[in-house]
Amino acid sequence: MKSAFAHAIDRAQIIRVVFLGTGKPGDSITPAPAGSWHNPSLKPESFNLALANKMLDKLGYKKGSDGIRVANGHKMSYDVIAPTSVSSISRTFQILQPDFKKIGVQLRQKALDGTAAFDEMSGPNGSYQGFDLAMWDWTALIDPDFMLSVVTCAQYGGWSDSGFCDKKYDRMYSQQQLTPDQGKRRVIVQKMQKYLYDRRPYIWLVNDDSVSAVSPKWTGFRNTPQGPFNELNIASLTSVRQK
Numbered sequence: 001m002k003s004a005f006a007h008a009i010d011r012a013q014i015i016r017v018v019f020l021g022t023g024k025p026g027d028s029i030t031p032a033p034a035g036s037w038h039n040p041s042l043k044p045e046s047f048n049l050a051l052a053n054k055m056l057d058k059l060g061y062k063k064g065s066d067g068i069r070v071a072n073g074h075k076m077s078y079d080v081i082a083p084t085s086v087s088s089i090s091r092t093f094q095i096l097q098p099d100f101k102k103i104g105v106q107l108r109q110k111a112l113d114g115t116a117a118f119d120e121m122s123g124p125n126g127s128y129q130g131f132d133l134a135m136w137d138w139t140a141l142i143d144p145d146f147m148l149s150v151v152t153c154a155q156y157g158g159w160s161d162s163g164f165c166d167k168k169y170d171r172m173y174s175q176q177q178l179t180p181d182q183g184k185r186r187v188i189v190q191k192m193q194k195y196l197y198d199r200r201p202y203i204w205l206v207n208d209d210s211v212s213a214v215s216p217k218w219t220g221f222r223n224t225p226q227g228p229f230n231e232l233n234i235a236s237l238t239s240v241r242q243k
Helices: 002-006 013-015 032-037 051-059 090-103 116-121 145-149 167-177 181-197 235-239
Strands: 024-025 077-083 107-110 206-208
Touching: 002 051, 002 206, 013 077, 013 206, 032 181, 051 116, 077 116, 090 107, 107 116, 145 167, 167 181
Parallel strands: 077 107
Antiparallel strands: 024 206
């Protein structure tokens, strides 16, 4: 089902309309701006409503008279938690909603402030049983460790906003932390990304570009997902020079 949903997302339209062309299709919890940490073999799912419909048909989720499919005795009609603190979400939802309707899935936006959104997602006693779908954003750091950590079992009730818990993944996470050789660690990190890509605790939509204006008299700026200058990036401070 998650694969079908992924093929119902028009990432090109989201980039064009919501981000005014300043973005790239998302495919991993470690985004492409992370450089060699990103797994280059991963590709965003194609926007293909016919394929999405075919996949749901194959699962036996038939459409009712109202055009909404039924899965395991329940209508495929879902509330989507949408934190009001993320300005891009409402317009993105407006793009997703009609396309999902074309595959027999009804989406309803449930706008909540950030605190209420997380409380609803984490559910009673951190059970992660209180929601259907949610949209949010992440800001990836330079090192991939933090983003990889948010889907570990240890982050239940903490950073986790998906409720994903997988012991095999946790073992890989610990392994990459304890691997001093960065080349060998990179292999593990890329394997972890593929593991998540196949299981889809998230369906990644778009990585928005960091747009920065700099003087043409200077060179050596090192961009990151947070821009060339921020408290997490010292590279520009050591490489910028006058032309």
